[in-house]
Amino acid sequence: MPPQSGNAPNTDLAVTQALTGGRPRGSPLNTLAHVCQMVAGDLDAGTVMRSAMHAAEEAMGAEACTLFRLDPSGEKLHFHIVDGSHSDGLASAALPVDDHSIAGWAAAHRKPLLIPDAYRDSRFNPSYDAKTGFRTRSVISAPLVAKGRLLGVMQVLNRRDGKSFDGEDLELAEAVASLIAVAIHNAEEHEARVNAERLATVGQMMAGMAHCVKNILNGLQAGSYIMDQSLAGATQGGVARGWEMVKRNMGLLSNIVLDMLSYSRPRKPNLQPCQVGELCQSIAALLKEQAAQKGVTLVTSSNVAEVWIDETGIKRCLLNLVGNAIDACGPGGLVEIEAGPADRDGHFTLRVRDNGCGMDAAAQQKIFAPFFSTKGNKGTGLGLPVARKLVEEHGGSIRIESEPGRGTEFILLLPARPMGDAPH
DSSP: OOOOOOOOOOHHHHHHHHHHTTSOOSOHHHHHHHHHHHHSSOOOHHHHHHHHHHHHHHHHTEEEEEEEEEOTTSSEEEEOOOOOTTOTTOTTOEEESSTTSHHHHHHHHTOOEEESOGGGSTTOOTHHHHHHOOOOOOEEEEEEEETTEEEEEEEEEEETTSOOOOHHHHHHHHHHHHHHHHHHHHHHHHHHHHHHHHHHHHHHHHHHHHHHHHHHHHHHHHHHHHHHHHHHTTOHHHHHHHHHHHHHHHHHHHHHHHHHHHHHSOOOOOOEEEOHHHHHHHHHHHTHHHHHHTTOEEEEEEOOOOEEEOHHHHHHHHHHHHHHHHHHOOTTOEEEEEEEOOOTTSEEEEEEEEOSOOOOHHHHHHTTSTTOOTTGGGOOSOHHHHHHHHHHHTTOEEEEEEETTTEEEEEEEEESSOSSSOOO
16 A cells, blocks of 8 residues: 655654664653654644554554545545555545455454555555555554544554554554554544534524514515516616615625625635635625715735645635725725735745724734624624634634724734645
């Protein structure tokens, strides 16, 4: 099976492996303690999986590690692809939980499996090596089981010293797999609790927004009534006025529904190449009419090369921020959307600033809380919580600088590339 990790070992580890034949120096207890440190520091399932792959690879002195996740049906194992130059073509691959593959056997029997020579074992599928250009020699496959539940399979490939894995390696792999399984289980439980809390918040939101939705529906009905009356009397001006009311209220309702969906459900960003300057210009174009109605000028600028972001998510975020900025301004107001270049840590900035009414310190402390709004009945109190959620899902951060009477600036700090190496 092909490797999934493309990170080179650190210098100290490389020296240690050169002196000890490719496996980490020290007792198994110290090795397991190191694995614990690597996988227990985060409660994000994706981050834990990434750390687990690198931890298993280091602990076993292996050339590569693959993690398989068990799908909800319990019948198939899927490659967990993170990075690496040999991962092409594996994202959609799946293995049945049965005796016809090495990982499938380990999952079906819930036992670790040692294969000294992969090409001599009938369960090994050489087509993956053919796809990736990696040459598999020796394999250890260990089930990931926590609280009696099978989560997947850990598979380590090829000792770095060129020897085959042995019985001691098998025992160590079983212990490492147990630690990784517990870390994944804890991350999943945390994620489930967060989702439950978010859904509870959505329930509160539905009750709190009933009045807002009722007002929008009243606006739609009023607009429809005006159109009906105007059409009956063939009055073109009345039709236009009624249709404008319908459009405005449909837009408000659409924003509420989209914010509810964005806030209520967990979403993994779909990272793709994006020209940020073009994205900023598209936001300005979409909100140009809204700004013009209030006498507000929209300006965009960008000094950013291509970045990897979820364009749909960041577009939603910017629409909320820029829309709020326009609402905060009066006639003659100015709203700027600015993209700045990546820093040493590989993060670029998006800034949305206005010269509007600004906020005091008390409002700034509450601004990202669900249902808090400085607009009174005109706001749902979800735009900014949604914006922060979308930014944090990217691994970024958002902060605010504001002063009453002198405007507000939102600063978004986002990774310019995916975490770790850029996709191959």
